Structure formats: C-alpha cells, structure tokens
C-alpha cells in the first residue's frame with residue numbers, strides 16, 4: 001500500500017524505524033523486534049539505509065521481509081551516497097521486485113572522514129534530484145526528510161525550508177522529521193512550512209532516550225539540541241541506566257501526547273531496534289488500532 005493513501009483514511013499514522021544491524025548475527029534479533037512491533041499495529045515500519053559499507057544491501061532485504069513475511073507496510077530509506085543514477089535505478093528496481101512501494105529519498109551524510117557531501121560522479125547532489133528521478137520511475141510513494149531545527153549545513157532555517165519545498169515540488173508525498181526534543185521547534189517548522197505552501201503531511205520523528213551516551217552521540221551526529229532541563233536531568237541520572245531509560249521514555253510519551261493534541265499527521269518512533277519504548281508509548285497513550 002502507498003503510504004500517501006493512508007493519510008486520507010486515518011486521522012494519524014503510527015510508524016516505527018529500525019536499522020540494519022552491523023553484525024549479521026543480530027539480524028534474527030531484529031526480526032524478533034519487528035514481530036513485537038507488529039503487535040502494536042503500525043501503519044508502516046521504516047528501514048534506514050547504511051551510511052556506507054556492508055549494511056546497505058540489508059535495507060532491501062529487511063524491508064522486503066517486513067512487508068512480505070510480517071505483512072507490515074515497509075518504507076525503505078535510500079540515499080544518494082556513492083551511487084550513480086544507474087546504481088539508484090537498479091536499487092529501485094530491486095525494491096519494486098520485492099514489492100516495496102514506499103521510499104524515503106535522502107541525500108545522505110558525507111561519507112566518514114569527509115566534511116562536505118560531494119555529488120558522486122554520475123549521481124545526485126541533493127535529495128530533490130533523487131525525488132525527481134524516482135518520481136519518473138512511476139508507482140512509488142516518496143517521503144523526504146525535514147528538519148525542525150534546520151539542517152546543520154543549511155545557510156539558514158528559511159533556506160532549508162525552501163529546499164524542503166523543492167523536494168515536495170519534485171514529487172514528495174510526505175515528510176518525516178529529524179528527531180527533536182522541544183515540540184515548539186516542530187510547531188514553528190510546521191507553521192513556516194505551511195506558510196511556504198508545503199502542504200504534504202509532516203510526521204514528527206520521536207526518539208525515546210534509552211541510553212545516556214547513545215543520545216549524546218546521536219544528537220551530535222544529527223545536530224538536534226537537547227534542551228537544558230532535559231540535559232541536566234539526564235546528566236543527574238546518567239549513572240543509573242534504568243532511570244535514564246524510564247525518564248527517556250516518559251519524556252517521549254509527553255512529547256507524543258502533546259503532538260497528538262496538536263493534530264499531527266502521524267507519529268514516527270525511532271526504536272533503536274528494541275520494542276520496549278515503542279510498546280510503552282503506544283500502550284500508555286492508547287494508540288494501538
């Protein structure tokens with residue numbers, strides 16, 4: 001099913017994000033998580049695309065099993081990193097063969113050790129080019145990334161929004177946002193996007209904090225801010241991992257509750273390949289269909 005068709009049918013979608021594990025042996029444990037997530041009746045499960053190296057091929061394999069074996073709708077992420085147009089065409093063809101109908105089209109980050117993203121020879125330099133290319137292949141529903149705090153490389157918040165509009169004008173059907181910990185950032189982003197006539201559904205990305213070091217590493221990578229009160233509380237709890245997780249999940253629950261009250265089109269929960277937090281958030285807020 002095309003994810004864009006869900007938006008007309010439902011008040012709000014529920015989705016989860018998983019990533020291909022680096023170690024082969026962890027694949028079965030991921031599928032155990034997928035089975036647990038499926039019990040929560042998500043509208044779709046998204047599978048990230050490795051920044052480089054061995055996990056890339058796994059995205060299609062995992063998305064295919066999510067869809068064809070578990071019967072959940074799949075959203076496969078795809079980036080422009082180190083790929084020519086022909087490479088991308090082949091990957092998209094593979095997706096089609098595997099019955100994958102939804103793609104999150106991304107530029108990707110610069111490869112490790114490189115500071116700037118350089119357009120690969122014969123490839124794409126920005127996500128809007130990838131969107132146009134996939135749109136030309138017909139049949140896919142396309143999502144793109146949005147940044148409530150602005151993309152770290154953007155010259156300004158407003159320029160970044162204009163670039164987001166390019167992606168929508170190129171044919172994107174919906175937007176999934178970067179994780180954020182201050183809902184006001186999301187509301188400001190949504191309002192500004194609407195003002196620019198970006199009129200596709202915008203789904204907030206929610207990141208339940210499970211681990212102190214992990215959240216520091218991830219926010220450093222993606223540039224999301226940790227509000228000072230949250231940062232202080234996490235620092236206070238950091239030697240008690242169970243308390244960090246308990247507080248992290250409660251915080252995410254609070255964000256999700258507020259987002260629902262503010263009529264978001266969906267909730268997209270990053271699971272870090274574990275179902276605990278998703279289960280608690282979904283059950284406590286009564287989100288399961």
Ligand SMILES: Cc1cc2nc3c(=O)[nH]c(=O)nc-3n(C[C@H](O)[C@H](O)[C@H](O)COP(=O)(O)OP(=O)(O)OC[C@H]3O[C@@H](n4cnc5c(N)ncnc54)[C@H](O)[C@@H]3O)c2cc1C
Pocket residue numbers: 047048049050051077078079104105106107108109110125126127128144145146151152153154155159160161163164166167176177178179205
């Ligand atoms: C929901 C979500 C999922 C993600 N999943 C993955 C994943 O699976 N794998 C992965 O490697 N990374 C993933 N990322 C990270 C993403 O690849 C990085 O944030 C990357 O740096 C930007 O990708 P993008 O698609 O937003 O790029 P773009 O939309 O191309 O934007 C990149 C930068 O260029 C600017 N820009 C865009 N278009 C133009 C233009 N035409 N002219 C001039 N400037 C322009 C933008 O303002 C921005 O600063 C994800 C991010 C999000 C929010």
